[in-house]
Amino acid sequence: MHPSDDPHRAATLRIAVFAGMTEHVGSRVVELPWSGGTVADARRLVAERHPAAAPLLARSAFAVGSRYVADDDPLAAGDDVAIIPPVSGG
Amino acid sequence: MASLAHEARDTLGHVACTRAPIDTAAVLAAVRHVAAGGNVLFVGTARATSDGVATHALHYDAHEPLALATLDALRREAIARFDLVACAIVHRLGSVPPGEASVAVATSAPHRAAAFAAAEWLMAAIKKDVPIWKAEERPDGRREWLHPESAPRPGGGA
Numbered sequence: 001m002h003p004s005d006d007p008h009r010a011a012t013l014r015i016a017v018f019a020g021m022t023e024h025v026g027s028r029v030v031e032l033p034w035s036g037g038t039v040a041d042a043r044r045l046v047a048e049r050h051p052a053a054a055p056l057l058a059r060s061a062f063a064v065g066s067r068y069v070a071d072d073d074p075l076a077a078g079d080d081v082a083i084i085p086p087v088s089g090g
Numbered sequence: 091m092a093s094l095a096h097e098a099r100d101t102l103g104h105v106a107c108t109r110a111p112i113d114t115a116a117v118l119a120a121v122r123h124v125a126a127g128g129n130v131l132f133v134g135t136a137r138a139t140s141d142g143v144a145t146h147a148l149h150y151d152a153h154e155p156l157a158l159a160t161l162d163a164l165r166r167e168a169i170a171r172f173d174l175v176a177c178a179i180v181h182r183l184g185s186v187p188p189g190e191a192s193v194a195v196a197t198s199a200p201h202r203a204a205a206f207a208a209a210e211w212l213m214a215a216i217k218k219d220v221p222i223w224k225a226e227e228r229p230d231g232r233r234e235w236l237h238p239e240s241a242p243r244p245g246g247g248a
Contacts, residue, residue, distance in 0.1 A: 019151045019223030020235030056237060063221075066159040082153050088236035089150065089157075089181060089222030090134055090193055090213060 011077035024053035040071040098162040103178040105161035112191040121176035121198040128202030138188035153221040172208035
């Protein structure tokens with residue numbers, strides 16, 4: 001059996017992070033074991049793993065690909081998820 | 091010219107993100123058109139100090155696909171809202187030394203008032219809606235990321 005077909009192997013949700021969030025989580029990507037859930041679930045799990053990120057996370061939006069998603073939107077392993085903290089370009 | 095992953099363009103101009111110095115003359119040239127009577131080029135540059143504190147450089151990070159989609163949506167909205175002839179926006183990413191351009195916005199319109207107004211509207215929108223972030227790099231190499239108190243607008247731009 002191919003490893004990816006193993007139902008006991010937890011799927012992973014990869015979340016890209018940027019700017020100040022990278023310093024709070026120590027990386028440009030957060031990986032969560034994922035058997036399904038919403039943006040709000042991912043938000044809670046990231047805050048539990050990285051308490052230092054919680055205040056900025058609370059002020060951040062989530063995106064999948066090049067569109068923003070709401071807290072009650074579902075996320076699937078393999079989605080191109082990103083945390084978008086308050087912006088400061090220009 | 092083939093469309094690159096870090097830019098979007100049509101006959102009314104283009105948007106791009108670049109890690110190389112911005113060719114501001116090329117951004118202005120991109121909106122030149124015989125229908126235009128007013129052409130505005132705004133260039134935002136990195137300051138050597140921020141609130142009196144020395145800044146070695148500014149450093150920009152971005153969610154590039156979402157930044158490009160949002161910049162392109164803003165460009166199209168500006169063209170419609172101000173009846174522009176053309177519009178081009180280029181934002182620099184990575185390290186930007188003092189004096190160098192971090193962003194360039196060019197607009198052209200039949201008359202100057204619309205070109206000026208559109209450039210100002212675009213800069214305000216870019217600072218509010220585009221997923222690009224600025225850090226001030228101190229001389230000791232430390233980066234201080236800037237995240238304004240107001241959260242981004244979910245669903246905004248793109």
